[in-house]
Amino acid sequence: MNAQELFGILPLLLVSAGIVILLLQVSFWRGHVGALATTIITLVLAGISCFWVAGTLSTGASSIQVTGLLLVDHTSLFFALLLLLTAIAVCIMGYSYLRMRCNPKVNSGSYPEEFYILLLLAMLGATTLVFASHFATFFLGLELISLALYPMLGFAVNGDLSPQKEQLQSLESAIKYLLLSALSTALGLFGIALIYSASGSLSFSGIASHMTELSQTSTLFATGVTLLLISVAFKLSLVPFHIWTPDVYQGAPTPTTALIATVGKGAVIGFLLRFFSTLDLYESQVLIDMLSIAAVASMLVGNLLALMQTNIKRLLAYSSIGHIGYLIVAFIIGKSTFGTEAVIYYLVAYIITTLGAFAVVGLIADSVEEKVLNGEYPENPTLNSENPYQCDFYRGLLWRSPWLAGCMAAMLLSLAGIPLTIGFIGKFYIFTAGIEGQLWILLASVVIGSALGLFYYLRLLLIMVQRDNIVTEEPSGSVQIATSGNLLLIILTGALLVFGIFPQLLINWINAL
Amino acid sequence: MTLLAIIIILFAGGIIAWLSERYLQKGGRWISLVSLLLAALLLVNYWSYLGTPQSVSGGPWWDSLQAAWIPRFGISFHLAVDGLSFLMLTLTIAMGIFGLVMTWNDINFRRGFFYFNFLWTLAGVVGVFTAIDLFLFFFFWEVMLIPMLFLIAVWGYEKRIYAAIKFFIFTQASSLLMLIAIVGLAYIHYRNSGQLTFNYNELLGAELTANAAYWLMLGFFIAFIVKLPALPFHTWLPDAHTQAPTAGSILLAAILLKTGAYGLLRFNLPLFPESSMAFAPVAMTIGAISVIYGAMLAFAQRDMKRLVAYSSVSHMGFVLLGLYALDTIAVQGAVMQMIAHGLSTAALFALVGALQHRLHTRDMQQLGGVWAILPKLSAVALFFAIASLGLPGLGNFVAEFTVLVGSFRSNHWITALAAIGLIGAALYALLMMQRVFFGKLRNQFESPSESGDTADLSLRESCALLSLALLLVVIGLRPQPIFNISEPTVTQAIAEIKAVAPDQNLLSSQSQRQEILISTGDKSP
Incomplete structure (x- = not known):
């Protein structure tokens, strides 16, 4: 070295x-x-x-x-x-x-x-x-x-x-994550072992040099890669390996x-x-088919189940399942440089937005917790509207804390893929990638998934602007958060808007790679 | 630059109106009015283009602005205006001012946020009418939805959340199809020419296989007829209209519906001439059925707002019929219908809103004999109801007549079917007048105990409504100037289509002659 x-x-x-x-x-x-x-x-x-x-x-x-x-x-x-x-x-x-x-x-x-x-x-x-x-x-x-x-x-x-x-x-x-993660690790290890026995190498470039003789014939190798993919799909919470996600x-x-x-x-x-580009696994139709099925299932199942959630963290969990499904659409055509670019852009969009959404939820919950510890708030809320993790808590938030609710609204619009936000450009990338690869079934699922997604994002958004409790508006209804938290939200929301309106900045960085 | 300035003024006005809420209790509406007036002033800049013949100005566009935006995809910030855009912009700004003036005192809470949404919707619509880059068009197409959603969801009536979500999901899901079609079109063009661009002028020359063009055309078509709305996709409209606050209904009816028609004329017909021609009979049938179905359902309503909403479905059916007749006269009629329907329906919604503000109901079974207590309002309502049913001498008559004359040459039977809708229009409009304004006064309204509530139209409302009435009369008596403004765009779109259909030369030359007749009509004073 x-x-x-x-x-x-x-x-x-x-x-x-x-x-x-x-x-x-x-x-x-x-x-x-x-x-x-x-x-x-x-x-x-x-x-x-x-x-x-x-x-x-x-x-x-x-x-x-x-x-x-x-x-x-x-x-x-x-x-x-x-x-x-x-x-x-x-x-x-x-x-x-x-x-x-x-x-x-x-x-x-x-x-x-x-x-x-x-x-x-x-x-x-x-x-x-x-x-x-x-x-x-x-x-x-x-x-x-x-x-x-x-x-x-x-x-x-x-x-x-x-x-x-x-x-x-x-x-x-x-505990749930421990058990299921151990299981998926075991599967992944077994997959690695099979790949090793088929190709005789553990380094990616070593396997790649054997690919020409392996790709079509070896069931051993295909099984190995499949098992490895299952282990990875578990980490990505792709359907049907998503069961742990909402609870965790x-x-x-x-x-x-x-x-x-x-x-x-x-x-x-x-x-x-x-891994895929070194081994050129995009050529393997079986793997691509499996990924496609998982992507379609993730988009549909994730978004459908999100419709039924009232807990905001569960809702975001199911929505993230759907979003990884979208990302896989771009991933499938990843052999072109454009596919890689689309994956990276969507990932950046996903990370900024998810981080922002959880930051708002977390910071609001923290400020409520502070009140609980000071004895100003019931410790075991019986009403949904007093539990900071329930959608009902967000009723009329725009009027109580306009700034926090504005950030949350930006995150939700970005998740829904509405223009002016980075999520829209991400979705545009997905569409472009899907059309380039002519993946019509996947594109149809993206559209259906997005329409379903709109419904629950909008429902939450509209809960935040509901005007019902303006009569009972009290100063205590507002949510105060720390300066560091505010700064974080400003940066995330700023990034979301800047990259949404001027996406070329980020595209240049990605292409400079 | 003027176009950019209009959009920026509206966006900025919205933000200032929101921020100023804390300091100026009712300042938001003045800020909105000032921004709208400024935008109107800027629009007057284009007055000089109105008289000049098209050949002098060079190219179809009066003015354009282009700046690189996302070079990675060949997307540019490209705005341009021509006759059609100018008409639509004028309608947008005028209806914005009208809606603002009519609901001057209606908004009682969160005023700043209301005017923010109001102006942002208008800004989005201005963008839609001027964007020439397809990606930018889609961008504005979406931008106008969110503030509209808030207008319905926050200031609407009883079932506002349901209506708002329904409105949004219908339009958003369909526009995703359009996004796929846009990207597909750009991609095919890229594969053929090696140049990645979303520029409308360049995509016009894209070479598509018939099959691809048909699918792409459908993607655009569905997005536009959802907005229009035409028959299978119209169900969001009655809910959204009924639940929206008065100002929101005015924006929806007068402007947002027109974006669908505009999109069909601007994008669908010229971009996909062959497949549009193949598809025309289907589209005309949808249009004719919408005309009749809308009229029938309007006839069956108890709620005045729902009645007006369904009458919109019926009237916009004429637009669809006229556009897909693929005939210069019919398309000219469709453009006229967009304007006339905008004026008359906006006024009707404003009147229903004013009535509800005073009598706290819009259920026709509870109303009756209103003429006795609100004579001015009732007289104005009579005027607009009659305008809406298409009385000769008013704008709507000119529009519907031209559409029917033009379409008749393309397809006799469908046009004859659509003409039945005119009878339906007379039925529902007169029935509404009879039920609400004539007859015996209901007991609960007899003693105007709260005298302030049941005051007749104020000077402000009268002026706003009468100016619309005047416009309708002017258009009805002298429609030629408007035909002249929109003519270059329309003839160009039709020429694109005729160019791909050599076997229809006869029809083409016939329509050319008619065109000359229409365009020379005004030269003799």
Whole structure:
């Protein structure tokens, strides 16, 4: 391993160093704000190093192969940067979540700092996954994400200040994810073993060199790839491997939900893009058919089930199933450069929007929780309109807190794919990709899915503008959130609008890869 | 630049109106009025083009503005205006002002947000009527929907949420089909010519196989007739109209429905001439059935707003019939119908709104003998009801007559069928007059205890309504100037179609002659 190789994986090294520093820092000096600061500095430095590495890549070789395990190229650096930025947003949400619920001053058994260590671990896994060019690093990255996520999903138990019900649901979601994730990992491992026995290699390029003799004949290889895809589909919560999604999303602390919905999926998409293009699996009709069926099912099932939800986190969970379905449409034609561009654009749109939606939900819930702990609000709300996770809570929000509701409305419109938002450009990409690949059935499902999606996004949007309770308007009805949260929302909403109105900016960046 | 300025003024006016709510209680409506008047002033800029013959100005467009927007897809921010766009823009701004003036005092809460939505809807519509880049067109097509959705959902009547969602899903789902068609068209053009563009002028020359053109045409067609609305897709309209606040109904009826007709004329016919011709009999049948079906359902309504809404279905059926007659005279009639229907229906909705504001009901079974307490309002209502049924001397008559004359040459039977609709129009319009304004006064309205409530039309309302009435009379007596303005666009669209149909030369030359007759008609004063 020479200096250039070490330099290539600088983002990974920085995140690892951040983890070690944070561990040491926490063992000597516990402090919530200190841990947050170290985490954000680590993430920012890692993000900057992505630019740095990309700068040397454009002057020299187009990619750096690091020890046969990792391959650093422009696309993977873009993914890494995207995921690191996402993690910063999750940090800010996490701070807002933990500040009240996990306060060592109130309950000495609270350890909020661990959240950030786990977050950095998950990020190390995610960045490893997008740089992976070998099944060993693939597995390492995937498992590192999952292992860090289990405690994060159950984090509500920490400190014992969260409501009893929230703690139970949080534990439930952690256990569910643990069991199902273990199952999918086992399937994936078996798939890797089959691929190895068929091709005799574990590195992607090694397998690719055997592809010519493998592709048509070997059932062993096809079975292996199918099993691997099932494991990946589980992480992406593609139908029919989506069963865990709503429960886990609902029960988990909202920042963790945002993390699992964005980083968890984005990293896997990054891996899939590289895996498929290196092995040229787009040629395999069976795989494409399977992906198509999963995509159609995801779009229809996700959107149909979302219609019936009243819990806003469950609603977003089902809607994210549908959105990954849309993304797969672009993925299927990914062999052209345009397909890759469409996938990346849609992923960026999806991440910004999902992050924004969960940020609004989480920040609102945090402000309610603050009132509960101060004794201004019932701890176990009986009415749906008092539970911050129920749609009914959002009734007339536009009149109570116009700014928050405006952000939420922008996110919902973006999810629904309405112009002026980034979601519209994303959907435009999907349509263009579908037409280029002449995937008419998939396109029809996109249209049906979008029409269904409109219904529940609009219902929520209209609940927010309902005028019924203007008579009983009280100052206490408004929702106050912290400055850091406001800043996060401004940035996310700004990005959503800027990339929606001037998409060329983002397109240029993607094409500069 | 004028076009961009109009759109920016409306967008900015909306934002200022919203922000100013906190400081100026009722300032929003003044800000809206000022922005609309400014937009109208800018529109007057184009006055100089009205007299000039088309050949002098060079090309069909009076004015255009082009700037790169998303070069990756060959999408540009491209606005342009020609005679048809100008007519539609004038209608849009005029109806905006009319709606604003008629509902000057109606909005009691969230005024700032109301005027924000009102102006943004108008801005979106202005964009739709001037966008020449297909992607930009779609962009504005969607932008006008969201504020309209809020207008219905927040300030509407009892079942507003249901109506708003229905309205939105119908129009949005159908417009996704249009988006696919737009992208498909651009993609086929790209494959044939190697140039990726969404520019209308260049896509006009796209070479399509008959099969592809037919499917793409259907994508556009469905989106446009949902908006129009024509028969199988009309069900959102009665709900949306009935539940929308008065100003929203005026915008919907006078302007938003016209975007569908405009789209058919601007995009569907010239982009897909062959398949439009193949499809014309079907479209004409849909139009004729809409005429009759709309009239029949209007006749069966108790709710005055629903009655007017169904009468819109009937009237817009004439537009569809006229457009797909593929005949210069019929298309000219359709354009005239768009304008005349805009004026008369907007006035009718305003009147029903005014009536409900005073008597708190629009159920015709509870109303009766209103003439006795509101004579001015009733007289004006009589005028517009009669205009709507197509009395000679008023705009609607000219429009419907021209459509029928033009269509008759294309298809005798369908036109004859549609003509029956005129009888239906007389029935429902007169029935509404008889039930609501004549007869015996109902007890509950006899003693105007709250004297302020049952006041007759104020000076403001009278002026607004009478100016529309005057316009209808002027158009009815002297329609030629409007025909002249829209003529270049219409003849060009028809010429595109005739060009692909050599076997119909006879018909073409015949219509050319008629055209000359119509266009020379005004040269002699």
